[in-house]
Amino acid sequence: MTVTARGPLPRAPYDVAVVGAGVVGCAVARELARHPDLRVALVEATDDVGQGTSKANTAILHTGFDAAPGSLEARLVREGARRLAVYAAESGIPVEPVGALLVAWNEEQRAALPRLAKKAGRNGCHDTRLIGPGELYAREPHLGPGALGALHVPGESIVCPWTTTLAYATQAVRNGVDLHLDCRVTRVRRHGGERGEHGGQGEHVLGTTRGELRARFLVNAAGLHADTLDRELGHRDFTVTPRRGQLIVFDKFARDLVRHILLPVPTALGKGVLVAPTVYGNVLLGPTAEDLPDKRATGSSAEGLALLRAQGRRILPALLQEEVTAVYAGLRAATEHDDYRVTAHPGQAYVTVGGIRSTGLTASLALAAHVTGLLAEIGLEPGPVREVEPVRMPNLGEAFPRPHQRPDLIAADPEYGTLVCHCERVSRGEIRDALAATIPPRSPDGLRRRTRARAGRCQGFHCGAAVRALFEEAAASREPANVHRREATA
């Protein structure tokens, strides 16, 4: 099992290099790992998997009911949702099938619901149902006044995005994929010319912040930066304009206020602001939709938060009475095109996976299968397939027993009964496990995404220092030199 974060990269060429360890790149790497003959590298600019858009979204496993029928996105979302539901059950990724309600707040919106139901049908989602205000308020007693009705979409679920990405990456690494972190691809050259010219022996030479890496086939899953990488290979197919989505996470005390994902009726201006429970037992309010020029603009703004609070007050007035636990923002990789931009370039042994804007978590497994298919079409010979060993991920969801709730676990190992993060009830055993896992965290934030330690209402007032101490102890024993550097600059 190979995960590197510094030092030189292997000199021998890989069969496939996947650039970008977001949920999409990790899914592709995992799919390729099913072929034991392939040597695969997963190359990531930051120090962890899933640290781009994949860590900051609304965490909904969509049915694709409102996608544009016939589009690639519609097909992959539908198929991906089905695959991920099965994968999640097998891997211990928390999913709660809470269902969604598209709430109509005026006549115009109510008039739009039958059309949406029909569209859902064309997207293969046949179990939607129009409900009147009576049933709506019975289902959601805390909904603000004035709702006229809703479309019930029972198939929409909530999922843990961090565990999903980490599960893919873990499985990929355990089955032979080399994960290279802190390794940003800065340029791409092709040696040996076009594929086919030299008997198919051409290869990509990726210039990275850690030196060169060679690969016969290249998959661009660089998310917000997929257009930049695409230009390195001479394509001007699309331009990514980040569309920021700010979100507010409310205290767990708010969880009882809402039972479904409460979606607005989509308008020409976008999908609008939703209220949704999270698998961790919080309530999310968001996202905004702001087109920005800066691919690093993952901050929140006063205007954004004010807008969300105004909308939230209308949808679920009691929500605003609760404390805010966290605020974050994610950037959708929006392009000038309506659909995903997944393109195979046969002459270059190269596949671009661009424009995976707002449904990539749901579609990830289907995207991975699609991309692998494209690679085969342009000449990759994947060799035999094996069924890879399933992974079993630590459970971060409230709908399933957490380690501190399991007497069997605590009896076998008292560390699971020793709570460190009290708000989220994270035990020292879970933190220890995460720090020793196949892909260990390289920052306290990475540890938080793996365990929820210090993700709760106190945000570290009680446990922050204790969690950091555990993290640093593990980091020091793993990479003494590295930690030294970190502390010196801290």
Added chain:
Amino acid sequence: MTAVRDVDVLVVGAGPAGLAAAARLAAAGAGRIEVLERERRAGGVPRHCAHGGFGTLARPLTGPTPARPLTGPALARLLTDAAVRAGAAVRTGVTALDWAGPLALATVGPHGHETLRARAVVLATGARERPRAARLVPGTRPAGVYTTGELQQAVHLYRQPVGARAVVVGAEDVAHAAVETLRAAGTDVVALVTDRPRAPMAPLRAADARLRRGIPLLTRTTVTELLGHGRPTGVRVRRDDGRTAVLPCDTVVFTGDFVPEPELARRGGIALDAATRGPAVDGRLRTSRPGVFAVGSVLHAVESAATAVREGAHAAAAVRDLLAGAAGWPDGVPVTVEPPLRRITPNRVAPGDTLPHLLRTASPVTGRAALHIAQDGRLLHRRRLRPGTAVPHRTLRLPADWTARVDPRGGPVRVWLA
């Protein structure tokens, strides 16, 4: 099946309030007293308040000669020792998770799950400072953003490096504690930032910070944005006249803005007071649920540790009365305050009450102010305040010498400043 065990009094939280209650109860022979503490050590917040600021609070515990002013850790040790010596069982590393009956709590610790049943439960679960997100401060999410509580633990309990330059948000006394902690860590303080027109801390401390330590105090100023990826590069601030500036720093400490930790109270459906956001209690510190008491910071985030200790001792007497069969629960009529008063505890009052009420004002009241107390249009009491004491950072203490005039069958008691 989870093991079930019976005790007489179960205290949740081994901070000053819980420990004081347990010590009194055990000393009085009130039966089996057990204190649950989820941290590895007992003592509560003072465990990591390495600076002074705890007066000679432990005098009743250490003997007649007042000791030197105590540090937090010394106080934590004294209170823990006193409770243990009196015969209370102080169990660390054990969390009270949820209710398992009217007077029973489900717990977990390294030894597994256990349900503890008691004849009385004392909630002493403390308080915390609101973190950056809860204050809705926009911007990026870098590391190096602390509350005072986390900072103190990082520096005093774990000796972790902090940063080179810090901005401290808030200027109450706790901000002063943050400054001392930062200095201990070798971190320069760039500025104290408060939206108040003047420092809401003791004037001596403010002068000390400004003159001796050379730390600028930016009043009428709010932090409008955190800047920097990975590590802070600065904070953007705005004065109330509209001017903005960026203060370069690599560390930000959000101080004060305390909220109670009433999770167990809420889970148990115990009535909360709208103003304190902690459990509502009567003059004997009894909550809305028979048999359940609440003491310390969970009632009023936050007052001094001395107050917490006093409340622990006060509740101990009430617990003993309950164990001896006293009836009538809870007692009295509600007490409410009017702006600019912000909160009052206890939140109910009955004729026999002896515990002083504690109040806070949201904004300073200048000139000669007095507290007025009335019930059903009848003035019960009027109490002059010393000039300059009705300020947000100070507790207004209202002795209970008027409570005999309360009509237990009357309407709510109102308290206002005029």
